[in-house]
Amino acid sequence: MKQIVDFIKQTFNTNEFIPLHEPRFIGNEKKYLNDCIDSTFVSSVGKYVDEFEKKFASFVGSRYAIATVNGTAALHVGLVLADVKSGDEVLTQPLTFIATCNAISYCGAKPIFVDVDHETMGMSPESVKKFLEINCEVIENKCVNKTTGKTIKACVPMHTFGHPCKIKEIKDVCDEWHIVLVEDSAESLGSYYKNKHTGTFGKIGAFSFNGNKIITSGGGGVIVTDDEVLAKRAKHITTTAKIPHPYEYVHDEIGYNYRLPNINAALLVAQLESLDSFLQSKRELAQSYKEFFVKQNIDFIEEPKESQSNYWLQAVLLKDKQQRDEFLEFTNKNGVMTRPIWRLMNELEMFKDCQSTELKNAKYLEERVVNIPSSVRV
Numbered sequence: 001m002k003q004i005v006d007f008i009k010q011t012f013n014t015n016e017f018i019p020l021h022e023p024r025f026i027g028n029e030k031k032y033l034n035d036c037i038d039s040t041f042v043s044s045v046g047k048y049v050d051e052f053e054k055k056f057a058s059f060v061g062s063r064y065a066i067a068t069v070n071g072t073a074a075l076h077v078g079l080v081l082a083d084v085k086s087g088d089e090v091l092t093q094p095l096t097f098i099a100t101c102n103a104i105s106y107c108g109a110k111p112i113f114v115d116v117d118h119e120t121m122g123m124s125p126e127s128v129k130k131f132l133e134i135n136c137e138v139i140e141n142k143c144v145n146k147t148t149g150k151t152i153k154a155c156v157p158m159h160t161f162g163h164p165c166k167i168k169e170i171k172d173v174c175d176e177w178h179i180v181l182v183e184d185s186a187e188s189l190g191s192y193y194k195n196k197h198t199g200t201f202g203k204i205g206a207f208s209f210n211g212n213k214i215i216t217s218g219g220g221g222v223i224v225t226d227d228e229v230l231a232k233r234a235k236h237i238t239t240t241a242k243i244p245h246p247y248e249y250v251h252d253e254i255g256y257n258y259r260l261p262n263i264n265a266a267l268l269v270a271q272l273e274s275l276d277s278f279l280q281s282k283r284e285l286a287q288s289y290k291e292f293f294v295k296q297n298i299d300f301i302e303e304p305k306e307s308q309s310n311y312w313l314q315a316v317l318l319k320d321k322q323q324r325d326e327f328l329e330f331t332n333k334n335g336v337m338t339r340p341i342w343r344l345m346n347e348l349e350m351f352k353d354c355q356s357t358e359l360k361n362a363k364y365l366e367e368r369v370v371n372i373p374s375s376v377r378v
């Protein structure tokens, strides 16, 4: 254990406390922020929002990008665009950050939990397929859950710590069952599955720019889609559903105040310029962790097959819960911040009555996965 702490301190070249993930502002951040402040356009409209949306869409290879106030809002709107309404059901994975399930709940819908793959820590296409074959039938182009009588409108897989899940295979299953695919790509900016950027497989993808993500605007998010109608509607409902008019306030539905302020977008434009160097730095960090942990006889979690991961949060897989607890205890006591993976969503009070498949892999990973310091090194 001491060797591990020493290695991490050496890797980050410090004897001070090492956080799990720190943001880095090493480019044009201050320049663009100053420019934004000088322009007085710090709030809901401004050139940085437009510039960011254009550059982001081009980076991930989607037709449209719509900036939002955070990633949870992006997911929420994504589900609204997928027509998820009160009483509907949404397939997702139990091994995820709470935001995924919160967004589903904001629509008045219920999550159904399907197991993850061991290798990717993300939704298993086989588990989805099996659940649907056992429990569901397609009636008039709708996927009806025979157990509850409800419609399964959408499916929200997540790319855990930036490692892509088998998203193409999941998409094929969703298409066959008339389920809209909404990708929670909050953690996977810069990650590709079969050479296509994550978040662009689904009808809608959602990303987050919270302070701990690979690039940050303090708080922020974005929706991506190739569908022009959905893109227009996303902009409309995230900006209070106001009908464009030179001076009158007329709104045609209940919208949201979910737009990203221009000042946050200014920060984000600068962060996006640093993304390639961040990705490279994280890949190098992963390589040195991998070489070190193999000698310690500890599994370092690598990018899955046919994928390129952004290695946003690096992780190890301990042998059992006891070894995990010892690892957490020792590292945190000795100035190296480490964290266990999330408690499974189906174990939380709010979701404990939701339907789920057998969750063998999720349970296994929950007891063993630990995140280790992953900041970009400067």
Ligand SMILES: *Cc1c(COP(=O)(O)O)cnc(C)c1O
Pocket (backbone or CB within 6 Å): 070, 071, 072, 073, 075, 096, 097, 099, 100, 158, 184, 186, 187, 207, 208, 209, 210, 220, 221
């Ligand atoms: C960060 C994150 C989100 C969105 O988070 P915000 O803090 O609202 O930007 C959603 N899903 C997952 C899996 C995340 O990690």
